Amino acid sequence: AQTVTQSQPEMSVQEAETVTLSCTYDTSESNYYLFWYKQPPSRQMILVIRQEAYKQQNATENRFSVNFQKAAKSFSLKISDSQLGDTAMYFCAFITSGTYKYIFGTGTRLKVLA
Amino acid sequence: DGGITQSPKYLFRKEGQNVTLSCEQNLNHDAMYWYRQDPGQGLRLIYYSQIVNDFQKGDIAEGYSVSREKKESFPLTVTSAQKNPTAFYLCASTRFANTGELFFGEGSRLTVL
Numbered sequence: 001a002q003t004v005t006q007s008q009p010e011m012s013v014q015e016a017e018t019v020t021l022s023c024t025y026d027t028s029e030s031n032y033y034l035f036w037y038k039q040p041p042s043r044q045m046i047l048v049i050r051q052e053a054y055k056q057q058n059a060t061e062n063r064f065s066v067n068f069q070k071a072a073k074s075f076s077l078k079i080s081d082s083q084l085g086d087t088a089m090y091f092c093a094f095i096t097s098g099t100y101k102y103i104f105g106t107g108t109r110l111k112v113l114a
Numbered sequence: 115d116g117g118i119t120q121s122p123k124y125l126f127r128k129e130g131q132n133v134t135l136s137c138e139q140n141l142n143h144d145a146m147y148w149y150r151q152d153p154g155q156g157l158r159l160i161y162y163s164q165i166v167n168d169f170q171k172g173d174i175a176e177g178y179s180v181s182r183e184k185k186e187s188f189p190l191t192v193t194s195a196q197k198n199p200t201a202f203y204l205c206a207s208t209r210f211a212n213t214g215e216l217f218f219g220e221g222s223r224l225t226v227l
Binding site: 033035042043044045046047050093100101102104105106107 | 145147149154155156157158159162164170172202204206214215216218219220221
């Protein structure tokens with residue numbers, strides 16, 4: 001079975017500091033896509049960052065970057081210069097190429113402290 | 115503006131009643147999804163539809179039903195057979211044959227009284 005594991009239910013970080021959220025996944029497929037989604041207290045889920053498994057280069061979006069370790073099946077999210085607006089639930093997800101079923105982790109609740 | 119609209123945002127239901135949650139998108143996406151979100155359990159897939167007039171059961175389809183008569187619309191009915199329907203429901207969509215970003219609605223909170 002394909003699974004996503006987020007082992008940190010809750011985390012906190014001081015404003016302007018850096019925090020890393022961990023995610024591991026399990027699949028026997030070689031071609032897939034990985035995502036981090038953010039769900040702020042307003043509840044609307046938005047995409048933070050996306051990574052294609054065939055790309056070795058780690059994806060980066062402004063203050064957000066990933067550490068993609070394909071062999072270890074690890075996909076952590078690093079948030080640099082944390083801001084109060086980063087306070088949210090973060091979900092890791094992946095989908096195997098050619099399918100329509102996204103697999104989500106249970107989420108990490110991040111709180112940025114002033 | 116393009117997006118996904120879910121309604122109602124909050125819904126209260128008495129036990130034994132069926133309720134229908136609306137999901138409409140104007141993104142011209144082929145694939146649409148319904149997820150249920152409970153605390154500590156992440157998102158669990160209820161149903162998904164790749165194309166009009168076709169849909170597949172997800173991991174927790176029991177007690178739910180859907181239809182996909184139009185590309186833009188994917189309503190979810192929570193039936194009285196659903197034993198624990200109180201939850202937050204999210205609708206999402208993505209472009210056909212594109213394993214890219216899921217776009218989400220704002221969600222519907224269903225409470226059974």
